[in-house]
Amino acid sequence: MILSVQNICKTYLDYESNFKRFASWFSKNKEEKNVKTVLKDVSFDVGAGEVVGLIGQNGAGKSTLLKIISRTLKPSSGxxxxxxxxxxxxxxxMGFHGDLTGRQNAYQSCSLMGYSKEQIDEIIAYIEDFAEIGEYFDYPVRIYSSGMQMRLAFSVVTANRPDILIIDEALSVGDVYFQHKSFDKIKEFKSLGTTLI
Structure with a gap:
């Protein structure tokens, strides 16, 4: 197994207002009256090279589970x-700073993914070429359209083939041309053994 999800639960305290949330920080009564359960005892294993899709209604916890698997959110248990x-x-x-350029955000994102500056220097041309955003690569991300942001994000995460690639609805924005280009890249990764979720 390349991935094992064991008894994942995620709960949040549900406050009626921001004031009540703020007031709870100072309250001696730590009773958790309004607990919202998003995920309860979710378990599954994924083998190398498998393709797994999560299906459910809005609010079912799909995105929350993907964040937990990606280690950007901690589970309550499991x-x-x-x-x-x-x-x-x-x-x-996600993770882009609006005041930084696309190039700077690519460096920052790759650095957070564990790449050295030398490794990023080797793949930055791929990121720029694959994103196909031209001179905007050196403009602040805050002026990017949602499609341009998606192009940059996809180019960053696919600059080196991961063992597991997780995509949550991000490819639903942007133009059809880049969606097809992205799906071709995903197919290439799958043929090389990448697990897709």
Whole structure:
């Protein structure tokens, strides 16, 4: 197994207002009256090279589960076990800083993914070419359209083939041309043994 999800639960405290949330920080009564359960005892294993789709209604917890698998959100209980290199596009522009250029954001994102500056220097041309955003690569991301943000995000996470690639609805934005180009890249990864979720 390349990934094992074991008894994942995720709960949140549900406050009626921001004031009540703020007031709870100072309250001696730590009773958790308004607990919202998003995920309860979710378990499954994924083998190397498998393709797994999560299906459910809005609010079912699909995105929450993907964030937990990607290690950007901690579960309330349970655990995710994987020694694999995981890359993910969970939310459009997630992790991008609006005042930084596309190039600077690419460097920052790759650095957070564990790449050295030398490794990033080797793949930055791929990111720029694959994104196909031209001179905007050196403009602040805050002026990007949602499609341009998706192009940059996808180019960053696919610059090196991960063991597991997680995509959560990000490819639903942008133009048809880039969607096809992205799906071709995903097919290439699948043929090379990448696990897709």
């Amino acid at each position: 655990r995710v076990t994987s020694g694999a290199k995981i890359s993910s596009i969970l939310e459009l522009g």
